[in-house]
Amino acid sequence: MEFDKLVHQPTRLQLFAYLYRHGSATFSELAEVLDLTEGNLSNHLQRMEEADTVAVEKEFVDRKPRTTYELTDEGRDSFEAHIGTLETLIEGLDDGE
Amino acid sequence: MEFDKLVHQPTRLQLFAYLYRHGSATFSELAEVLDLTEGNLSNHLQRMEEADTVAVEKEFVDRKPRTTYELTDEGRDSFEAHIGTLETLIEGLDDGE
Numbered sequence: 001m002e003f004d005k006l007v008h009q010p011t012r013l014q015l016f017a018y019l020y021r022h023g024s025a026t027f028s029e030l031a032e033v034l035d036l037t038e039g040n041l042s043n044h045l046q047r048m049e050e051a052d053t054v055a056v057e058k059e060f061v062d063r064k065p066r067t068t069y070e071l072t073d074e075g076r077d078s079f080e081a082h083i084g085t086l087e088t089l090i091e092g093l094d095d096g097e
Numbered sequence: 098m099e100f101d102k103l104v105h106q107p108t109r110l111q112l113f114a115y116l117y118r119h120g121s122a123t124f125s126e127l128a129e130v131l132d133l134t135e136g137n138l139s140n141h142l143q144r145m146e147e148a149d150t151v152a153v154e155k156e157f158v159d160r161k162p163r164t165t166y167e168l169t170d171e172g173r174d175s176f177e178a179h180i181g182t183l184e185t186l187i188e189g190l191d192d193g194e
Contacts, residue, residue: 003107010100017186083190086183089114093180 001089006051007082011036012044016071016079019054024070045069053078098186103148104179108133109141113168113176116151121167142166150175 031041048054053075057068111131128138145151150172154165
């Protein structure tokens with residue numbers, strides 16, 4: 001059973017799940033909902049961006065910068081594959097000896 | 098959502114799952130089934146033992162030492178709680194906006 005460490009890490013697993021479910025989210029929304037410091041969130045999003053799993057859009061709204069994140073197709077695929085791995089592990093628990 | 102890092106780490110998650118499913122296992126069985134080096138397996142089992150989640154039995158069989166591992170009640174509880182957390186995350190994916 002192969003575990004995708006990029007996706008499996010607890011904070012990123014929750015980021016993937018949130019973006020998968022909600023489509024896109026701003027930096028401040030993610031920080032608030034997942035209760036993360038800006039530095040911590042920044043580090044994880046950067047790892048995800050470097051792995052081409054998240055796309056970033058920067059714009060100005062009312063003259064304030066706003067950064068929005070969404071999963072790329074590759075990000076959605078990686079997340080779905082990892083959820084499949086976890087489901088396989090969980091389902092296997094019922095097949096006891 | 099709180100993640101129990103002791104249980105969530107990929108190698109340990111598989112160790113917990115194997116011991117949960119099979120009741121007990123020898124060191125060499127775990128190394129073979131999960132394809133782990135002795136050093137790597139040793140480190141993870143020690144972390145689990147220090148957290149009182151795994152119990153160790155050492156005995157001699159045909160004059161050879163044999164070490165057997167099984168989850169403690171606390172270990173089973175921690176694993177079940179963590180599986181519950183993962184199931185909650187997975188189930189939440191269907192509740193899109």
